[in-house]
Every structure is written in structure tokens, then in C-alpha cells.
Amino acid sequence: ALMDKGNYKHFMAKEIHEQPEVLGHTLSQYVDYTQNKANVAGSEQLRFKDLSRLVITACGTAYLAGLVGKYWFEKYARLPVDIDIASEFRYRETPLSSADSALFISQSGETADTLASLRYCKSQGASIGAIVNVPESTIARESDVIFPTIAGPEVGVASTKAFTCQLAVLAALALQAGRERGTLTFEEEAKLVSELTELPTLTLKALSNEVEIQKLSQQLSKATNALYLGRNTSFPIALEGALKLKELSYIHAEGYAAGELKHGPIALIDENIPVVVIAPFDAIYEKTVSNMQEVAARGGRIILITDERGAAQCGTSPETVVVLPEMSDIVAPIVYALPVQMIAYHTAVFMGTDVDQPRNLAKSVTVE
Ligand code: G6P
Numbered sequence: 443a444l445m446d447k448g449n450y451k452h453f454m455a456k457e458i459h460e461q462p463e464v465l466g467h468t469l470s471q472y473v474d475y476t477q478n479k480a481n482v483a484g485s486e487q488l489r490f491k492d493l494s495r496l497v498i499t500a501c502g503t504a505y506l507a508g509l510v511g512k513y514w515f516e517k518y519a520r521l522p523v524d525i526d527i528a529s530e531f532r533y534r535e536t537p538l539s540s541a542d543s544a545l546f547i548s549q550s551g552e553t554a555d556t557l558a559s560l561r562y563c564k565s566q567g568a569s570i571g572a573i574v575n576v577p578e579s580t581i582a583r584e585s586d587v588i589f590p591t592i593a594g595p596e597v598g599v600a601s602t603k604a605f606t607c608q609l610a611v612l613a614a615l616a617l618q619a620g621r622e623r624g625t626l627t628f629e630e631e632a633k634l635v636s637e638l639t640e641l642p643t644l645t646l647k648a649l650s651n652e653v654e655i656q657k658l659s660q661q662l663s664k665a666t667n668a669l670y671l672g673r674n675t676s677f678p679i680a681l682e683g684a685l686k687l688k689e690l691s692y693i694h695a696e697g698y699a700a701g702e703l704k705h706g707p708i709a710l711i712d713e714n715i716p717v718v719v720i721a722p723f724d725a726i727y728e729k730t731v732s733n734m735q736e737v738a739a740r741g742g743r744i745i746l747i748t749d750e751r752g753a754a755q756c757g758t759s760p761e762t763v764v765v766l767p768e769m770s771d772i773v774a775p776i777v778y779a780l781p782v783q784m785i786a787y788h789t790a791v792f793m794g795t796d797v798d799q800p801r802n803l804a805k806s807v808t809v810e
Contacts, residue, residue, distance in 0.1 A: 445597065452797045454598035454690075458783050459649060461603050465776070466642040467592040468607040472614035475639060478632035480617035487587035488543040488571050490521065490619040497538065497568070498525040499559040500547035501807070503601040503685065504608060507573075508547050509678035510775045511612035518626055518634070519619035528555035529810075532562055540567030547612075548572065549596055549604035550806035551579020558810075560584055573611050575604045589615065598798045599805045600689050602783050605682070606645070609776045613638055637770040641777070647767050648780040652788075655781055658745055658762050659788035665716050668693055669707055669742075670782075671700040672720035673730055675775040679720050679782055686786035689800050691793045700733040713741040718785065719760070722774045723752035734759050747781050 450456040474481040488496070496515060498508040505527050512523040524536070528546075532555055538544070544563040548556050551574040560581060564570055572585040575593050582588045591607035617634055620626035626634070662668065668687055672680035681697035688695045698707050700719070711717070717737050721730040727748075734744055738759030746752070746760035749768045756763060764781050790797045 445595065451791075452598065452787075454600060454602060454787055454797050457596055457598050457603045458780065458787060460594065461606050461780065462642040462646040462649070464593045464603050464607055465610055465645060468610045469614070469638060469641060471590070471592060472611055473635050473638060478635040480614045480621060480631065480635060482589065482614055482618040484587035484589070485615065485618045485622070487569055488545070489569060490519065490622040492541075493521060493543055495522040495524055495542070497536070497542060497544040497563065498523055498547065499528045499531045499544065499556060501528050501553050501556055503605045503682060504547040504549060504556075506678045506682045506685070507605055507608035507612060508545075509681070510609055510675050511616065513675045514613055514616035514772070515619060518616045519623050520625045521619055521623065528553065528559040532558045538563055538566035538568050542566070542568040544568045544570055546570070546572045546581055546585070547608055548579070548581050549575045549591075549601050549608075551576045551581035552806050552808050553581075554808050554810050557581055557584070573608050575607070599800055599803050600686055600786070606776050606779050609779070610638070610641065613772055613776070634772055637772050640769065641773055644767060644769055644773055644777045645780055648777050651764055651766070651781060652784055654764060655784045656788045658764070659785055660792050662693070662716055662745075662785065663691065663789045663792035665693055665714065667710070667714070668695040668716045668718065669710070670695060670697040670718045670720065671703060671730070671733060672697075673700045673726050674724070675771070676720040676722065676778060679775050679778050680718070682779060683718055683720065683782035683785065686783060687789060689803060690786045690790035690797055691795055693789065700730045703733050703736060708736060708740070711737055711740040711742040713743065715742055716745060717742045718745045718747065718782075720747050720778055720782065721752055722766070722778065723749050723755070723768070724771055724774070727752055727755070731756060747778060
């Protein structure tokens with residue numbers, strides 16, 4: 443029954459819709475709801491208090507989860523993070539010692555490059571932690587401490603629920619690190635934890651935009667190129683949106699930091715290129731709006747994903763606005779991942795591609 447698509451056409455659709463539930467399961471392992479504290483068993487293995495930096499390594503979508511994690515560790519725990527994709531990390535001879543800790547993120551726990559990076563860090567004496575969805579995996583076995591995502595088996599080749607659960611674990615770990623390093627007050631931690639507990643409700647609301655997303659995806663499926671833009675923690679979500687779209691629909695897509703637009707991709711903007719802008723109404727919303735106006739001035743067709751306040755202040759440049767509920771900064775990248783997944787899913791369905799098993803891709807890349 444676990445490997446059943448239920449009433450869904452594809453495993454991917456089922457897995458997207460499971461997110462409110464599995465995020466709840468995952469969070470309940472990592473936060474103490476009665477005291478509103480992060481509660482990550484085994485975190486002492488990573489010695490957050492004494493670390494001068496944390497190394498994070500992963501591939502694909504798991505790497506993009508790590509990229510969001512970097513913003514959180516640096517903001518909430520004042521802990522510098524070095525993050526790299528595993529195929530680069532493993533060969534670049536990073537200096538490491540027994541004073542370092544390294545964190546690996548992998549749904550399968552079997553990705554060859556991630557495993558090789560883990561073994562390199564181990565050989566240098568670093569402490570090893572892993573966020574995995576398969577607790578019996580090789581990466582899990584070879585780590586000093588594991589932080590399992592409770593996403594359940596993920597069948598669709600393109601990662602969805604494992605990604606958002608990786609983010610939930612990373613958020614809890616960053617708050618745990620903040621407490622251990624003395625960079626978060628008791629009150630700040632309690633507020634952030636209570637915001638995280640909203641995730642099941644918020645992701646459920648995000649799913650309610652599906653019909654609208656289906657409509658805009660029909661338009662998107664006519665494009666040959668697409669651009670995704672975001673700032674701060676929305677930047678990795680823009681990268682994830684572009685990755686998902688190209689993997690599933692074979693439409694060429696690029697994710698860019700919105701502020702980097704004028705250093706290249708703006709040259710591509712014309713009326714044929716849809717630009718998906720991920721912009722919750724946060725401290726830098728205005729900056730993204732001005733990037734959006736630059737796109738609109740060149741005829742680019744903007745799909746804005748924002749919240750009610752953002753929608754009220756976005757001006758006339760977007761062609762389509764997907765409106766999510768208002769939410770705090772810490773949950774936004776997790777919740778905004780859902781519309782981005784649904785866009786890729788529905789575009790691929792319109793294109794008639796093999797959604798659960800895109801050409802040339804594998805669920806778990808166990809060879810280099
Ligand atoms: C493949 C999958 C991706 C996944 C990546 C890393 O490319 O198609 O969805 O993000 O591998 O896999 P891992 O199991 O290490 O998370």
C-alpha cells in the first residue's frame with residue numbers, strides 16, 4: 443500500500459500532496475512543541491558551540507536544501523557555512539581538520555559523489571552528520587549522527603517531499619545551533635519554533651492554489667525557455683523551480699538571484715520568456731519588485747508568487763499573481779517550494795512527458 447499512487451495520476455502528485463502531513467511528522471521529531479524549543483537529538487556530535495564553520499555537501503535538490511540551510515545557520519546561529527555540490531567538493535582538496543563538522547544531505551543516502559565527499563571529510567578527521575530519508579543507507583551508516591527526514595518512501599524521480607522535509611530538519615538544526623551558540627534568546631527561539639509549527643497548515647493552504655497553477659502551467663508549456671528569480675532564501679527556491687521545470691518538462695530553465703539579473707540574463711528577456719518571480723513580502727521585497735519592473739519593461743511575462751501584501755504592492759508588471767497566505771520568514775522557503783513543484787508538475791503533464799521517470803534521469807545516482 444505504501445507504493446500505491448492512491449487517487450493520484452503520478453507518484454509525484456501524491457508526494458506533493460503528502461507534504462503537510464510528512465512535514466508534521468518530521469517536525470515533531472525535531473522540535474519540542476510544549477516548550478517551543480528545537481530538540482535535535484545527537485546535535486552535540488556536530489559541536490556547534492565550538493565550530494568556526496560548517497561544511498555542507500549534497501547533490502541536486504538536496505544541495506538546494508543545503509543552500510537554504512546556509513542562510514538559516516548564518517542568520518540564526520551566526521555560523522558560517524561553506525556549501526558545495528558533492529562532485530566539486532570531492533576533488534577540490536578543501537582544508538579540513540578534526541575541529542570541523544560536515545553535514546551531508548541525501549534523500550537516498552546512496553549518491554556516489556555525496557558518499558565520496560563524506561569519506562573525504564572523515565579521512566580528514568571531521569565530525570560527520572547526515573540528513574537522510576533512508577536510515578539504512580550507506581551515508582547514514584557511515585555518519586557519526588543522522589537526522590532522518592520522516593518523508594516516507596519517495597518514488598517520483600524528482601524530489602519533492604524529501605526536499606521540504608530536509609528544509610524542516612535544517613531549520614530545526616539552525617535553531618538548535620543558535621541556542622547552543624548563544625545567538626538566539628529563549629524568546630526568539632520560542633517564536634521561531636512556533637512559526638515552524640504552522641507548516642502543515644500553511645503548506646495545505648499552498649496546495650489550494652493548484653487549479654490556478656494548472657492554468658498558468660498550460661501557458662508555460664508553450665515556452666522554450668523560462669527564468670526563475672528570487673532573493674535571499676527565495677533564491678535557492680528559484681534554482682529549485684528551474685531545476686524541476688527542466689527535469690520534468692524539458693523546457694530550458696534557469697534560476698537566478700534577482701539582483702544578478704542585470705549581469706546577464708536580462709539580455710534574454712523578450713515577450714517569449716516567462717519569468718517566475720518568487721517574492722514573499724519581506725524586508726527585500728521592494729528590491730525584487732524593481733527587478734520585476736526591469737523584466738516587464740523589456741516585455742517579459744511575469745508570474746509572481748507572493749502573499750497578500752506582496753500582491754497589493756506589486757504594481758502592474760506581473761501577468762499572473764499566485765497569492766499565498768502571509769507567513770514568517772523562516773517558513774517561507776518551505777511553503778513557496780510547493781507552488782514551484784506544482785508548476786513543474788502541471789507543465790510536464792501538459793507536455794505529456796513521463797513525470798515520475800523523466801528521460802535520462804535516475805532516482806539515485808550511485809555511479810559517478
Ligand atoms: C538525483 C535525483 C534528484 C536528487 C539527487 C540527489 O538527481 O533525481 O531528485 O535530488 O539525485 O539525490 P539524493 O538521494 O542524494 O538526495
